[in-house]
Amino acid sequence: MRVVVPVSGSDPKTRLSPVLSPDERREFTKAMLTDVLAALDGAGYDPEVVSTAPIECDAPVTVDDRGLDALVNDLLTEEALAVVMADLPLITPETVERLFAPDADVVLAPGLGGGTNAFVCRHPDFYVDYHGASIRDHRRIAAEVGADLTEVDSRLLATDIDEPADLAEVLLHGDAAASEWLADAGFELALDDGRVGVERE
Template sequence: MRVVVPFGGRSPKTRLAPFLDADERRDFSLAMLRDVLTAIERAGGDPVVLADAPVDVEVPVTVDDRPLTDAVNDELGGDEPVAVVMADLALATPETLERLFETAGDVVAAPGLGGGTNALVVRHPDFSVDYHGASIADHRTIADDTGASFVEFDSMRLAVDIDEPSDLVEVLLHGQERSREWLAENGVRLDRGDGRVGVVRERR
């Protein structure tokens, strides 16, 4: 299955700015992207990166600096199914993605925390995406309007996208090799404290 992986390389992960500087955010974003690409390939997918700027990875890259919705919609609509998997799903495993790809339905969607859509499998030629606002609700409506069946794929590993410093806890606990190692090598560690687990950084 062809798998489109959107990647914002121009100014990635700005909400991590209190924790990582601009160069570090780009390096960490690339580590997550490479983990996602590896998981896709091991799940039997054929990934292509859809980036807003050139990026050096070992798979094909399509550069498209339009808004995410427009860029992804140009990748849909053919006779073959297409999956869309976000580049910051650092917890994604081959086993989880394989189950996603194999789940039957015209549109199979993995919700993100907070109302987003972190992964999709599209098998209906008339379905289109809309990533503004609560996109999981919008995608359910779009599927209904186009007569496509809609299946929600429930997965913790696909629900957690890495946007905020608090999300780094999940990478350290459950993340894949490159992302987890990048954090450890750059002094990011768990802060177990007395309540909810957080992260702290030891500058080197």
């Protein structure tokens, strides 16, 4: 199966701007991509990266700046396709195996806040629409085209890193490139009465 990891290589992760400079956002994005590619590789897959700009990584890179929907829907003409987002630094080979295990036409991995962080598609008519609460749209599209749908219940696949508060999840649970990058950049957990956050020294 073809496995594609889309990534923004130019101005990624703008919602992390309050805590990371543009260069740091690019570096952190590369660290997260490293972790995602390692997990896919560890599960026996050969991922390809599609980036909006050239990016160094341990996989073949195609540069394509058309936007996610156009790009993925073009790829969905293939017989079977998996798309795994690049900002999922907690995923492990075991998580990847859980994503690929169900024998369904469409397998969705919901993200926190309504996104779709990964999917596997084995149906010719399924297509994506990443705007808004995409997980609802993808459920609807699967039903409309008559595709069997399964969802993977995984915290590690659900945890995409978009906002400063998300960095706490990387420090709490990560043990690879992204968490090392954050620690080297001076981030550490900050405890208060509610959920754990981060602070930078």
